[in-house]
Amino acid sequence: MPRTGLSSEQIVETAASLADEIGFATLTMGVVAERLDMRPPSLYKHVLSLDDLQHRIATLAMVELGEQVRDALQGKAGRDALAALLTVVRRYATEHPGRYAATIGEPFRGEDDPFLHAATRLLGSLAAVLGGYGVSTANTDHAARTLRCLLHGFAALLVADAFQWDADIDRTFEWMIDFADLGLRAISSK
Amino acid sequence: MPRTGLSSEQIVETAASLADEIGFATLTMGVVAERLDMRPPSLYKHVLSLDDLQHRIATLAMVELGEQVRDALQGKAGRDALAALLTVVRRYATEHPGRYAATIGEPFRGEDDPFLHAATRLLGSLAAVLGGYGVSTANTDHAARTLRCLLHGFAALLVADAFQWDADIDRTFEWMIDFADLGLRAISSK
DNA sequence: ACCCAAAGCTACAGTCAATAGCCATCAGCC
């Protein structure tokens, strides 16, 4: 009984939502199939392997995060842009822990990997934020990577629920924005 | 044929080294047993489960990293201390990718989890570095967490081999130290 | 109406974690 309407994109979307609910680590072909009301082997008609599915979830996450970042960055510069960037990443990781977890440690598969594409584009957004700080073009790559480290570390520790993020998490978050803002100002006027 | 000399610590140590060699994700009870010249079920006499083994590897990594950080921080303050801190983390993640990977996303198991203990102690080292910058005591927690995010993001992206770290990685690394140094100076004199 | 490709299924093989239950060895003690 072929179901013509079911695309691989829908499967990835379903699997991603499931990962957000039950955790990325516990995502199996079995639970995905169950959610879609099918048997596990049928999934292989749409997806190469579990590894492939996981990679696609990571790609979806990176694309979604990138879009939200670009949306939030419109018309903003300087500290506003920085704060918006951090806020979006924080919200995405909180609302979609499974999707974000999929991106952690996920390797790129060659030159034209969509996941690499999405990650590169996100780095471009970071570079745009840095532009407003007057970071010299020779240093934008280094600065973007540094910012990426800060963002990724924050998101990764968030989804891991590390360091007993107590009620003060909002204050830590504000402190982090100040720190990055002042650091970028100081380094660009050096 | 009982082997009296084999302790669970040795098994964890062996498994950690194996993880550094073949990758944390591909670490199974089978390969650990093979390395130790035993059958997989025998490992369960020393270790509760694969999960337990992984948690112990994460703990070992956090303890080792913490010790190396404390060693490197002796007699240093300000930018020197910050640079030493980043250097140690970078070296540890590079030399022991499997061990560091074990710590990523590893949850704490209750109040008296040795892994939590080691992580808390590492945060203390970060606080010590911050002391040299004159960060107010009310903000050391926020600052230490922020620093932890930066360090963790850097290490996690390192072991994931993300963002095509090309030859310029050393320059990015130096840039990051400058950024953190100037950021801490600026925020503490605010 | 017919064909064929798409999309589902059952059955099965291989891998892995984990348990049950058995046996060999060593330490301490009479």
Added chain:
DNA sequence: GGCTGATGGCTATTGACTGTAGCTTTGGGT
């Protein structure tokens, strides 16, 4: 020196999971 119990190893087995082979059914296009 020989018993005894704890320790640490083993084989056999179960159950979950990934992935493949091959069959069947449906629906769109001619």
